[in-house]
Amino acid sequence: MAVTDQAAASSARLDATKMRKIASASVIGTTVEWYDLFLFGTASALVFNEVFFPDVPPAVGTILAFLTFASAYLARIIGAIAFGHFGDRIGRKSMLLISLITMGVATLGIGLIPDANTIGLAAPFLLLGLRVVQGLALGGEWGGAVLMTVEHAPAHRRGWYGSLVQVGVPAGTLIANLVFLIVTSAVDREALLTWGWRVPFIASIVLVAVGIYIRLNIEETPSFQQVREQGAKAKLPFAYLMKKYWKQVILGGVATLSTGSTFTLLVASGVSYGTSEQGHSDSVMLWAVLIACIIALVGIPFFGRLSDRIGRKKIIAAGIAGEVLLAFPFFWLIDTGTIWGVFLAYSLMMLAFSANYGPIATFLAELFGSKIRYSGLSVAYMLSGLLGSAITPAITVWLLTLTGQSSSIAWYVGLAALVSLVALWLLAENRLVSIDTVDSRQVDPGADVAPAESGVDDRGRATTEHGGSVTVQA
Template sequence: MTANPSTPTGVGPSSGSARLEPAKMRKIATASVIGTTVEWYDLFLVGTASALVFNRVFFPDLDGAVGTILAFLTFASAYVARTAGAVLFGHFGDRLGRKSMLLISLITMGVATVAIGLVPDYRAIGVAAPLLLLTLRLIQGLALGGEWGGAVLMTVEHAPVHRRGWYGSLVQVGVPAGTLLANLAFLAVLASVDHDAFLDWGWRVPFLLSALLVGVGIYIRLHIEETPSFQQVKDRGAKAKLPFAYLMRHYWKQVLLGGVATLSTGSTFTLLVTSGVNYGTTELGHSEDLMLWAVLVACVLAFAAIPFFGRLSDRLGRKPVILAGVAAEVLLAFPFFWMLDSGSVPLLFAAYTLMMLAFSANYGPIATFLAEQFGSKIRYSGLSVAYMLSGLLGSAATPAVTVWLLSLTGQSSSVAWYIVATSLLSLGALLLLRSIAGGSRFDEAEVDPADQSGAEGGSERRTV
């Protein structure tokens, strides 16, 4: 079969997606985008609330910096659960299918988020309040660990190979879209009530609104089809009995390198939407509204930029686009803080938009790039575990590390060095990973290189 001229050499149409009508492909992509938007909205509500209110509501008797660190550690706890969720949902996603796991993860996330909005504060029930918050945060993380990988595969495994980067990047739009909705919800509440009312009950409203968004997501996901890749695995009786064990035996290098390669996406985005908000309000004296607007504007940019870079990866290859994004994050780390520390509002917005653009180039193609590292019968597990590992290493640590570095050094340059370090680690891992060249192999579940050679990567034809 002749390769599409816009794709990397050797890539041909996906056998499963060639039969899929464009209207159905759009429906599947829409369902994945809406579902991931709801999930990330739920997740980043906690990130924004950690920066604005949780230290005063759930840790009021502690020193400001200590309370903020504990609030951010509660935020980080979900990332531990995300890794466990990736293993759990990955197992059943590879055994039972992608669609059912997406529904279960969305419902679980919605219930936990609404429950966070109902948790009494520290004044009412004492230490039980932060413990309940932590428990619900862990449930959130467990759900998201199963959501992201399934949503990516629902689009990527249906998509024509010459548009895999584009469709995979649409799922990534759920991150800025969910953050945008979370910030809009908090901005609306802040504009409607005074500060005392916001601390008392107003912050709960965005969490309770999640119930409506989850309902929409469930309705749409009930009407999508299982992926052709999983159907091939099922029809041929090729499912792995223990997907995670099989994954770690044959693909452990891709898992570890994939996690480190994605590290900088988590640290950079969390810097913008969580740590940056806290730094701007507590260290620079900006209003909460201003910092939320900076995040909002940056997310609007990412909403357009992420699909652009995903489509660009279909033409230039995944790795060149991702490497350019990571390199830009390194180059912008110090200028980002120089612009923030200037105190200038226009420079604040410029700093956020430039760093978000670098993040978008990195983040847009990474989902498809990771999915292409794994065979069909363990792809849900492999993609999910690798990505959630990066969250544990990057997103989870960044808020608490940045507060600790600032309290220790008093210099924003210490945080810039942290961003440089995480980006350089990702750069190194990306250079060690290989980009897939045999596109038709992506859907050939019966030809698993691990089955043939027992070696990582096997005989699959790849190109750097």
């Protein structure tokens, strides 16, 4: 890559006001998308088994509701490939707008579906179809939002800005559960099953409108502009990705697996377990999720910023280790039957999750060259969702039904985290590599060493950046 090209790309990152605007747009957009997605998870745990699967035993109905929940994850892979193709060919911004609109329409549609008592088998099939559309939208949303911040960010703050996008997960979950908490507190069970559960889905259209308005006013990333100017676009990004980066895709997906299994445990499986097995009220479990999400709102950017100083892999590995160590205590605390036990279990596990999840978006983005980064980042992350988030709710209900012991779920969560730890170890730390490198990234684990990154400062002077330090040349 020419030094002049690097300088031009680096100069586009110097405006702090622009970075705040871009980061805000990404956070709000991902918050809306995750609100819509996890709204479905909460509803699956609390009401969908009765609304859409009323003629089967409660445990079977819950499994069917969670399998419908899981259907989006296969669609996310397809969405990641499709949106990644056009994101690497056309640009990041346009794909972000399309994905947000698609998600909004699907979520509104879910809120308007008649229940099974009204239209019979058509109801769960409509639910499944709209859930798949949600998955397609999220498959393109997350990767584009991450790249909007990471590819604009200064090299020594990529972890911080990338983690801000990750805040959309707890923020969206927080809003989704807060809305559900208000609804469940305001209406009785019969009203909740009849019309109350629809309110959070229909209300999402307001958040979508805000997200679209903000995203209309952001610019394309310097990295993609450079790819476009150099004529370096891949003709078929996914084919090129799987030819040159297949190891990064697979290992990246497996390394991220535990974020999905752990978070889904907290927002779906844990809620279902606490209400059905330990007799906690819906409100207690929703409050536990809310408190945990508040912790994540602080923890995720903290660990993202820390990863800029000491490395992504160290922080992520510490988070995964925490998930392993807390797998059994999480259920022991819930099994005490006390409210404080539930709150403590959720708070500790969410802290470990935050360390794992905060730096992972930037870490994955740095595995791929800018030529196919949208595709690579999106497919790797959505693969992790398919391996972790998608199957966790159904497996945990099945394990609990089979064994009657919460320890079976703890074993599952702990083993998933150990598998992620092994895959993480096999990947390289690329935080010091220029984000504007068009092609070629390491796969094998190695030292945190990379070429210096050249650019210009706000006075037009040449600079050479080594991680967090910048040398200015007179």
